[in-house]
Amino acid sequence: MISLHTSPLEQPGAGDAGGMNVYISHLARALAADGLGIDIYTRATDPLQPDTVLLSPGVRVHHIEAGPRRRLVKEQMPPIADEFAEGLLRRMQDAPRPRVVHSHYWVSGLAGLRAAAEWEIPLVHTMHTMARVKNRHLAAGDLPEPTWRERGEQLIADGATWLTANTAAERDELVRHYDVDEDRIDIVNPGVDLDVFRPAFRSRSRVASGVPAATFHILFAGRLQRLKGPQVLVAAAGELRRRRPDIPLAVTIIGAPSGSLGLDLDALAHEEGLDGVVHRLPPVPAGVLAEWFRSADVVAMPSYSESFGLVALEAQACGTPVVAARVGGLPKAVCDGRTGFLVGGHHPVEWASVLEQLYDDPSTRVDLGRAASIYAQRFGWEQTAEGTRAAYRRAVRAHATAHPVTT
Template sequence: MRPLRRIAVLSLHTSPLAVPGGGDAGGMNVYVRFLSRELVAMGAEVDVFTRMTSRDLEPVEYPRPGARLVHLPGAPSDEVPKEELPSRLPELERQLRLFAASDGSRYDVIHSHYWLSGRVGLALQQDWRVPLVHSMHTMAKVKNQHLLPGEAPEPRIRVQGEQQIAAGCARLIANTRTEATELTDLYGAAPGKIDVVPPGVDLTTFHPGGRSSARRTAGIGEDEFHILFAGRIQVLKGPQILLAAAELLRQAHPEMKLRISIVGEPSGATRLDLAPLIHRHGLAGRVKLAPPVPAGQLAAWFRSADVVAVPSYSESFGLVALEAQACGIPVVATNVGGLPSAVSHGATGLLVDGHGAQDWAAALAELYEYPQFRRRLGANAAIHAAAFGWEQTAALTAHSYQHAVDHFRAGRQIA
């Protein structure tokens, strides 16, 4: 196999440098950043194309030798919401083409992330005559299966776009086998062109240790039961479920010194104002709201917790759950999407079927009532997460790239 030298990565709707937990930033931003870093470490040259976050940025950043981050000015994220991006894609595509042409860039493979980037990637695959590998990260048809009452379904243009990408790209990368099944069952993707590649975790940042100092920094007493939520403050991520469960938890255990920390900010169409919910559930003075923080500070938040809650309605994988476990903290998560792949029920945490407050309260109570069990889960969690290094993710992704290139060239020769 010929080594792949140049890779074009499309992350058009959100910058990989954005801090997860706010705006449109989440696990995908971490994924693109660390995958690109490891591909460069393997000897590839990587250009990541994204839209500007503000007009003050330099057109091109150089995070490390062999890597470039190209800011396209067609739809700055501080001016244009993600919902308007479909109409801006032609301009972003035009600017991307202009950059590649003026720079003389030639790529071996294109890797697009999320459907907006995939739409542009399909056009580039045809014109540049190089294969497109696509990662969905989330899918409209899956999200539409989990709509809450009154919640608007994903737009038809997205469903159609994902359908076209699934049919037209050279290969698809799924985070889990569950996602691979969804691609075949819901989108008719050919099973033979899907590669399952689990995301990684930055084990140099997320690791056990420093619990006492982390709790002191966060203002958490040693005798307090500390539950942490980290992510965007929106209905889909389920912080409202945690607050409802916390009220029942306090009623069942009035002696409990309960503390809840929520790290993130409201975003998206289903954004939440948590202040009224905190008051309604009688949790005033027990809940701390904190803004999104860089990875090092987030790791400290995890280490300060007794348990991390991930009550999402839909997750393609659940990187927060993996990062928390890497810090030696057990996770209570919804039994949906890719979370069963990230959390081993009864071994590294607990999985809850559904979003009933009573069920969530019972799961959290189990970890409160049995501290030895909680500590054993945390120790297992660190071992479990250590198997998910980004080096492995990059190696498997590079293998997918090579399959795409080989099959793409063979198809062209036959044609």
């Protein structure tokens, strides 16, 4: 596997680390548990990093020299994709040739094209996000993705042997925006760690998290960037507070700033009159995050674009309903009216109305949470690994058909 711009060893929710890190880490572990040997190649970002780290039995993470040994934002990655590919090929020159290259995100795909061609093996690619999709759903104040990213993604869409999409909606976007043959795409839903994210007593989680019992607790978890919409939640909470000052409201935002555009949530909370209501926390480990999910009455995902939305699945696995934007893969992750609610836009008034409705109907919150925990059981990482392995087999067959061995 190739994950150039972010490592599965990094803490999700900080910098450019997010759901993709969780995806790669857990997918690799599940594939290894199924008998595959998985090597993950990422960029070296620290002078003290070892060349190779054992992530779990059968899964190794290799650090490749490309650019300076320090953190770079993902916008700085395209110029060093070739250097990364060269380093990867050098590292592998005396190693057994892999059967498949699986690249994640477009800059990894550029390196994957080079490696797969050199080794004469198939490339499977997972986009995770796409420029042409993001540019159609920009948050206010966001800059569009550059045309050179669109061109790079088109090269990958044309050159990859096989692609996997998180949902049918993402498959359709690949077909519509990148002219990919539908027969070259497998739908493989992401999973959730059901051993960590599981229901438990909300009252105990509230004590552990320091949330008062009577509080209507709304939670956001993710990278703090406009695309993820935390500013929408803060504005909606302000509207709800003005409309219903009787509601004992608390909003917890877990994550760290990401991207080059500033997003001052503290200033926005102050403008909305939410001092003492909005609480910000840095990213936390999965077990602690699960405790926070269980402490919440509702988890909010006002994203402008999501290929799937792992946070929604993790929250629901903990028995907490989710209110999410009706974008990307979120209609697959959240069953509207059964495990939570989908909101058709990003207007704070509309979001405040949905949150108010949930506050006023605690029995519905309980019913949604129960259904959410049951629904999440469909999405174990074992199913994701099974679908991915099937995609690998189809890619190997397609590559063999396109490149017959001549004698």
